[in-house]
Amino acid sequence: MIHVQTRARRAGAVLAAVLTWAVLLAAASGCSSDGMDEVLGKPRAPEDVIRVSPDDGSKGVRPDEKLTVRVPGGRLESVKVVKSQDAQESEVRGRITDDGLSWRPDDRRLALAARYTVDVVALDGHGRRSARHTAFTTAVPDERFIGYVAPENRAVVGTGMIVSLEFNREIRRRAAVERAIRVTAVPPVDIRPHWFGRDRLDFRPERYWKPGTRVTVALRLRDVEGAPGVYGLQHKTLTFTVGRSQVSLVDAAEHTMEVRRDGDLLATVPITAGAPKTTTYNGKMVVTEMLEVTRMNSRTVGFGGEYDIPDVPHAMRLTSSGTFLHGNYWAPDAFGNTNVSHGCVGLRDVRGGSSRTPAGWFFDRSLVGDVVEVVHSKDKKVAPDNGLGGWNMGWKRWKAGSAVE
Numbered sequence: 001m002i003h004v005q006t007r008a009r010r011a012g013a014v015l016a017a018v019l020t021w022a023v024l025l026a027a028a029s030g031c032s033s034d035g036m037d038e039v040l041g042k043p044r045a046p047e048d049v050i051r052v053s054p055d056d057g058s059k060g061v062r063p064d065e066k067l068t069v070r071v072p073g074g075r076l077e078s079v080k081v082v083k084s085q086d087a088q089e090s091e092v093r094g095r096i097t098d099d100g101l102s103w104r105p106d107d108r109r110l111a112l113a114a115r116y117t118v119d120v121v122a123l124d125g126h127g128r129r130s131a132r133h134t135a136f137t138t139a140v141p142d143e144r145f146i147g148y149v150a151p152e153n154r155a156v157v158g159t160g161m162i163v164s165l166e167f168n169r170e171i172r173r174r175a176a177v178e179r180a181i182r183v184t185a186v187p188p189v190d191i192r193p194h195w196f197g198r199d200r201l202d203f204r205p206e207r208y209w210k211p212g213t214r215v216t217v218a219l220r221l222r223d224v225e226g227a228p229g230v231y232g233l234q235h236k237t238l239t240f241t242v243g244r245s246q247v248s249l250v251d252a253a254e255h256t257m258e259v260r261r262d263g264d265l266l267a268t269v270p271i272t273a274g275a276p277k278t279t280t281y282n283g284k285m286v287v288t289e290m291l292e293v294t295r296m297n298s299r300t301v302g303f304g305g306e307y308d309i310p311d312v313p314h315a316m317r318l319t320s321s322g323t324f325l326h327g328n329y330w331a332p333d334a335f336g337n338t339n340v341s342h343g344c345v346g347l348r349d350v351r352g353g354s355s356r357t358p359a360g361w362f363f364d365r366s367l368v369g370d371v372v373e374v375v376h377s378k379d380k381k382v383a384p385d386n387g388l389g390g391w392n393m394g395w396k397r398w399k400a401g402s403a404v405e
Helices: 002-029 034-040 174-179 358-364 395-399
Strands: 051-053 068-070 075-085 088-091 094-096 102-105 115-123 129-137 143-145 147-150 163-167 181-186 191-195 200-205 214-220 225-227 230-232 235-242 246-251 256-261 264-272 283-286 289-297 308-317 324-328 345-348 371-375
Touching: 068 075, 075 094, 075 102, 147 214, 174 181, 174 191, 174 200, 174 225, 181 191, 181 200, 191 395, 264 358, 308 358, 324 358, 345 358
Parallel strands: 143 230, 246 371, 324 345
Antiparallel strands: 051 068, 068 102, 075 088, 075 115, 094 102, 115 129, 147 163, 163 200, 181 214, 191 200, 214 235, 225 230, 246 256, 256 264, 264 345, 283 371, 289 308, 308 324
């Protein structure tokens, strides 16, 4: 009898050892047996304990769908969500609610064209631990928009530079796009946005920048919905530095241009402005482009075939409609005497250009972002959206051009 009981105890020990190793192997492999779960009293499946939305394996998830993790009872122990986008991984920040039953991300909007992985550990009401791993991918939009930014990254510009973004698509949700762009300066200054239509957004301070100011433009447009079904692409930061102050005053009636550097008169240069039938705009204009030599054809700016000059030297663009300040070698007797141009401001030069001429001298001392103001011309004031003409708009009206209330 004693022998039989001993054999029975040994058989029980062997069975216990088998069960122990089965449990350990199941835990190590990440797999489980429904039958074993029933014996040990564990949850039947992780998805019954931990609910994750969007569903595991979902594809084409819209950015406005909610990412949530919750448990019907017990509490969440840890939640880790990783976003993979453009071959870069980042952890998604979020928090578990005070009751321990749910987790939500800080940023409620999902990124587009991204893969999300969700790893969750939870404890049920009996202190038993369950883990779940899920993954899903978000929609890849057919249409994207970008903003072309002026000035260029790392540029040194004049004090009249206006930060200007021109979008390749019409922006219907202007407030959302405006909130995704931040322009800051050191030393600090109040910088405000103004929309021109639905495809251009400019930023400037109330007055010209102070020399030495460093400006940062942060674009956080990626996945921002600018119009129904059209999403931003850019996530980048640009900087530029404001150089010395140079403001030039063109007097169309006196046929002169005063060039002032940091407030001091540098030179008075003879000029020719627009002829009586093709006058030059009045107002403040900003140099947006500098060309050593360029072709000027009257047909490209709305005239007929009045001129086609293949080699205009020292050309500096002042408006998008075609106003330039440039060298002129074909009207040698006009400078300081009469206005003969088709709306541009001309300075004496020679064919091929020379640094010894007034045009070459001024070109060599100019920057993109310098201000050229025209007065006493028998024309209207240049429109604020013609080139970087925003300085011709009062500050109150400028601020009213924001889409964000």
